[in-house]
Amino acid sequence: xxxxxxxxxxxxxxxxxxxxxxxxxxxxxxxxxxxxxxxxxxxxxxxxxxxxxxxxxxxxxxxxxxxxxxxxxxxxxxxxxxxxxxxxxxxxxxxxxxxxxxxxxxxxxx
Amino acid sequence: xxxxxxxxxxxxxxxxxxxxxxxxxxxxxxxxxxxxxxxxxxxxxxxxxxxxxxxxxxxxxxxxxxxxxxxxxxxxxxxxxxxxxxxxxxxxxxxxxxxxxxxxxxxxxxxxxx
Numbered sequence: 001x002x003x004x005x006x007x008x009x010x011x012x013x014x015x016x017x018x019x020x021x022x023x024x025x026x027x028x029x030x031x032x033x034x035x036x037x038x039x040x041x042x043x044x045x046x047x048x049x050x051x052x053x054x055x056x057x058x059x060x061x062x063x064x065x066x067x068x069x070x071x072x073x074x075x076x077x078x079x080x081x082x083x084x085x086x087x088x089x090x091x092x093x094x095x096x097x098x099x100x101x102x103x104x105x106x107x108x109x110x
Numbered sequence: 111x112x113x114x115x116x117x118x119x120x121x122x123x124x125x126x127x128x129x130x131x132x133x134x135x136x137x138x139x140x141x142x143x144x145x146x147x148x149x150x151x152x153x154x155x156x157x158x159x160x161x162x163x164x165x166x167x168x169x170x171x172x173x174x175x176x177x178x179x180x181x182x183x184x185x186x187x188x189x190x191x192x193x194x195x196x197x198x199x200x201x202x203x204x205x206x207x208x209x210x211x212x213x214x215x216x217x218x219x220x221x222x223x224x
Binding site: 034099100102 | 150158200213
């Protein structure tokens with residue numbers, strides 16, 4: 001079962017920051033937060049992951065609250081190509097499966 | 111570095127038939143997982159293979175089975191196909207203990223059962 005809660009859909013203006021929230025109130029101490037996205041008819045694509053600290057890479061930033069019960073994925077300058085379904089996933093460091101929810105459908109508007 | 115490739119991309123089968131889907135893992139990855147994604151839903155974990163043995167299974171019946179080969183490629187077999195088996199089947203490869211970057215997914219095989 002999915003261990004995360006995400007809004008079903010969001011819109012974002014092109015060029016603006018997209019902030020996608022995720023609640024994971026039952027997260028355990030050894031569970032990572034992963035973000036993937038899925039563009040229509042493609043496989044999910046890795047974006048970023050973290051355990052406790054905020055993380056940043058060339059695609060996005062991940063902000064995890066101090067109590068780790070929620071996180072936010074930030075796409076700093078959204079483009080039309082960022083339109084996709086974004087999945088927030090928690091899993092143990094040694095677990096062997098991801099529990100996907102239904103994700104957030106992000107639409108970037110010109 | 112090659113990614114994960116799956117074949118075929120699309121497939122139509124009749125209820126009751128059997129199907130085999132194939133996956134080539136990303137170079138260097140030794141673990142492969144299979145997911146089923148129904149329309150409008152997130153992917154659901156079917157099972158994972160490591161060192162040619164099943165290493166975890168989701169809530170899927172035994173008619174879903176798999177193989178992993180010495181070169182880490184993999185097959186998903188589904189027997190006695192049902193209409194509800196119509197879905198996108200995703201293969202994902204990783205290292206044994208992917209505490210790092212998680213899985214690399216293929217683009218999937220779209221199976222339609224009629």
